[in-house]
Amino acid sequence: MKTPFSNTLDQLAPSGIRRFFDMILDSKDIVSLGIGEPDFSTPKSIINRVKKTLDEGRTSYTSNTGMIELREEIAKYMQKKLKCSYDPKDEVFITMGVSEGADLTLRAILNPGDEVIFPEPGYVCYPPLITLAGGKVVSVDTTKTNFIPTADIIKEKTTPNTKAIVLCTPNNPTGTVIPTNTLKEIAQLAKKHDFWVITDEIYAEIIFDNYQYDTIASFEGMKERTLVLSGFSKAFAMTGWRLGYICGPKEFIERALKIHQYSALCAPIMSQYAAIEALQNGLGDVERMRLAYEERRNLLIGGLRSIGIEVIKPEGAFYCFPSIKGTGLTSEEFSVKLLQQEKCAVIPGNGFGQAGEGYVRCCFASSNANIEEALIRIEKFYKSIKKGDTHA
Ligand SMILES: Cc1ncc(COP(=O)(O)O)c(C=O)c1O
Known part of the structure; x- marks a missing residue:
């Protein structure tokens, strides 16, 4: 075999997050603000409903688009929460996580050479998936606009080859929510330049x-050019x-x-039953967890600021993205040294695109006690850098 593997894969860098996690996997006594997933387990009512469907023997394939x-x-949820009306028959499609949804979406719309605007820092999966689908990633740096992808900075990167933009709101890794006015301006741009x-x-x-x-899908003339990706992983x-x-x-x-x-054929039937229960009876649990995240956000942001670390207060998700530029260390050096010296894990910001250099991602889906301990360790590390006695 002259070329046993896909040449496209050689263009993809391994995930910075994964690489970092491989490093901490074997370490003991780590306090982690690292991995981006809820520390809660799935609400009991969801688990019980699925147990019941399993006892009833419901273990088959479902329709390719998911259970009606x-x-x-x-569709009911989208109408009630976001004032968007979708026909459940042919405008809603069940996927195996947003991850599969993102892959399908990009593969369904891109032709070779199509450009996709990607605000950075942004979620790690998009640039590689755009490349795999034959598209070209056009990065937009949001660090000078408080992590908001404003219409002005998007316009600068728009060309006749622009096929789509990827928005993520609230954002991973910054927690920023795109303000309604900005969404309206982006919608105008999308209509004028005719992109998804x-x-x-x-x-x-x-x-x-x-x-x-x-x-953005709820604004006039946007439903036909917007692809909303969502899922159950985080909120539920x-x-x-x-x-x-x-x-x-x-048509999409x-x-x-x-x-x-x-x-894929279809998403697992057990998970589809879980999702039905989640939407019918799980929103109270979502609110309970949201309140906990809000309290933890306040704890973490207050603590980081009192150490002297600059950080924008996130309006959503469970991440903040403090600047570590004052330390003179790169994101990677900061994260590795913090881990080695104080056994505290954060994620280097450059894993979320070049614009993330000089920042780290801290996830506050973690107990108050964990966050308090992480703050103690970060402060100790921060003071040691200021004194210039970090270990090489
Ligand atoms: C912005 C964003 N989209 C998608 C995903 C993946 O979602 P799922 O678990 O539904 O595949 C994540 C996970 O971290 C995420 O942060």
């Missing part, structure tokens, strides 16, 4: 301080169930289905 009962629940908007709203249920939350503490969905125009769903029906 679930698609109906999602892919909007990853997996954290839409985790919003703090009653911050106004809107989806269901990362292991691997369940998500896409809402979008029928038909294309995405062509890939999914051959590569």
Whole structure:
């Protein structure tokens, strides 16, 4: 074999996050603000409902697009929460997590050479998936606009080859929510230059301080060019169930289905039952967890600021993205030394794109006691850098 493997894969760098986690896996006594997943387990009512369906022997394949009962629940939810009306028959599509949804979406719309605008720092999966789908990643640096992808900075990167933009609100890794006015300006741009908007709203249920939350899909003329990706992993503490969905125009769903029906067939039926229960009876649990995240956010932000670390207060999700530029260390050096000296894990910001250099991601989906201990360790480390006695 002259070329045993796909040449495209040689263009992809391994995930910075994964690489970092491999480093900490074997270490003991680590206090982690690292991995981005709820520390809660899935609410009991969801688990009990699934146990019951298993006892009833419901273990088959489902329709390729997912169970109609679930698609109906999602359509109701989208209408009630986001004022967006989708036909459950052909505008809602069940995927194996937002991860599969993102892959299908990009593969369904991109042709070789199409450009996709990607605000950075941003969620790690998008640049590699754009490349795998034959597209070209066009990064937009949001660090000078408080991590908001404003219409002005997007406009600068728009060309006749722009096929789509990826928005993520609230954002991973910054926790920023895109303000409604900015969304309206981006919508104007998308209509004027005729491109798709892919909007990853997996954290839409985790919003703090009653911050106004809107989806760009709800604005006039946007439903037909917006692909909403969402799922159950974060808000419902269901990362292991691997369940998500896409809402979008029928013509798009038909294309995405062509890939999914051959590569996946359908999402697991147990997880689909879990999602039905989540939407019917789980929103109270979501609120309980959201309140806990809000309290933890306040604890972490207050603590970081009192150490003298600059950080923007996130309006949603469970991440903050403090600047470590004052230390003179790179993101990677800061994270590795903090881990080695104080056994405290954060994620280097450059894993979220070059614009993330000079920052680290801290996840506050962790107990108050853990966050307090992490703050003690970060402060000790910070003081040691200021004195210039970090270990080489
Ligand atoms: C913005 C964003 N989208 C998608 C995902 C993956 O979601 P899922 O578990 O539904 O595949 C994550 C996970 O961290 C995320 O942060």
